[in-house]
Amino acid sequence: MTHEREITEPVDLCLPDGRLNPAAIGWTRRPLHRANLRGWGRVKRWEYWGIVTPTHILGLVASSLDYAGVHSVYLLDRRTGLERNHEVVVPFARGAILPPRSGDGPVHAAGPGLAIDIDQRAEGSTIRAVAPGVQIDLTVPMPPGHESLGVVVPWSRRRFQYTVKDVGRPVRGTLRVDGTGFPVGAADSFAVLDHGRGKWPYAVRWNWAAGSAPGRAIQLGGRWTDGTGSTENALVVDGRLHKIGAELTWRYDRTDWLRPWHISGTGVDVRFHPFHERRAKTNLGVLASETHQCFGRFSGWAATEAGERIDLDGVVGWAEEARNRW
Template sequence: MMPTPLNEREITAPVALTTAYGTLNHDALGWSRTPLHDTSGIPGRGHWGRNKRWEYWNVMTVSHIIAFTISCVDYMALHEVWVLDRATGEEIGTTTISPGGRSATLPPSLGDGPARARTRRISLDVDESFDGTRLRGTTPRVSFDMLATRPPGHESLGVVVPWRRGDEISRFQYTVKDVARPVAGTVTVDGTPHDVPPGSWAVLDHGRGRWPYRVHWNWAAGSGLVDGRVIGLQLGAKWTDGSGATENALLVDGHLSKISEELVWDYDPQAFLTPWHVHGTSADLTFTPFYDKRSRTDAVVIASRTDQLFGVWSGWVTDDTGARVRVDGIEGFAEEVLNRW
């Protein structure tokens, strides 16, 4: 299989994701290096059941991995908090599913207000501040309070992915993938506090869109320091294939280089913990996993199969000047997800 080059349009001015009729605004197609899309038209009338809205955060420290989700998919809200003790391998997960969307508060567009989840077992708060994003959560065994800072000039990848049926685009997704956010704070497990020290990194997946019922995707990210520079890696596949868009990008000291190429992903779905190879003309990357977060859900209407591998990246990516940038040693994840939702 060969990588596929694409011609993608950079968006540099604010634009609405949807029209007044709730359909995709074709002027919104493209990618941006800061959040410029107004997504207040999601959910919108006449499309009930296909609207998906979420905020997912992942934080990697030397001692723990912390992840949480606030989401609403019209007919239900799903919230999760998950923590891994990297020394012992113990994982603590709490998931709640509730009918409708009353337990979820999600801003119309990124940065336009708080995100919150409120159930008997999970409380989550995401609040923007002048210096970053405050992340707080509580479950029966876990609590955390962290600040993901936003350094001056820090860029993130926003992209609209369309799914076509002939000439019609009835399904589409706007995503912001924000990698290499320095984070600090505290995570408390069973009453014992643990610092989130310097050198910890946060990653955001912000999503608003209308999805097909079945979807298959790869997503990968990495953050860290290489030769004194802050390196962020953002990669995706399968769900974007054939759409004319990719969610591939490299971040170096806050500057984003767009990778307009459908990269090739080589890995063994029967042995996820063996090394992965993601490559093309603009990248040659190896991902070596050390932990598989396996999730399986079968709730009749909703079913999902997720293997999220945490590990270490090595290799290179070409930036927008044509230089090869090494990513050796940065940590992150790569996942395969199959959803029926």
């Protein structure tokens, strides 16, 4: 299913001079990389948590993009389709805390009207955030034996990215919107982590899809990994990760984002059926981004390492296209 090397021991992402450590290139089933980034020059660090409940979809971002910290809390009411998004830009990411290891240590980001605090421990993470009209108090436990996908993508020795995509995590707690509390239960809600650390090219485009249902979760990526020898594709079945090493073909209509998407390749034949499109655009001159993130339901299948096709009908999540100049 994959030609990539599986890493099974802790490793530093960078050499002492800040270049990519060749021993770090590969993929993992649990976070083993220490992102010992140094210096200046398109160094990017972020934590993104996406949370799906029967009533809402949440997105939380804490980031440091060299010359700015861009932090946000996004909320979609699934019943009404109403969105709210509070984003703050903090010069030089002052005050942001983003630890070098995924799942280990505190994360903090704050700006006018917004604060995000994440406590990461071996047994799981707690997420607390406040934004205008929104209060979030959630626990994301780490199930025994649960596996996540870690990948190092090497564009060159000086441009590279380490990502952890942790899909299908249970989540529980409370979401409060304009004073009304909404309980979040682990039986019908899930959380997805995107942990990123690296040194990026100035302009890049990517696709990302993630979704979960009881006992099944899917993680698919594209464009930004093309030609690097690394991919970020995986199927998770009952907590066990099945790495998919093929580069995938993404087909979707950029004039109508709510039309069905088709993602296919060796070991994958997935349809994605959107029910809502989120558009996000930032233009700060040297830093600009445009993202079309669609929420919806998956159908089709993905194969395990043994070749068994797992039905993805009923999996809920998102698929997106992002373009960044940063």
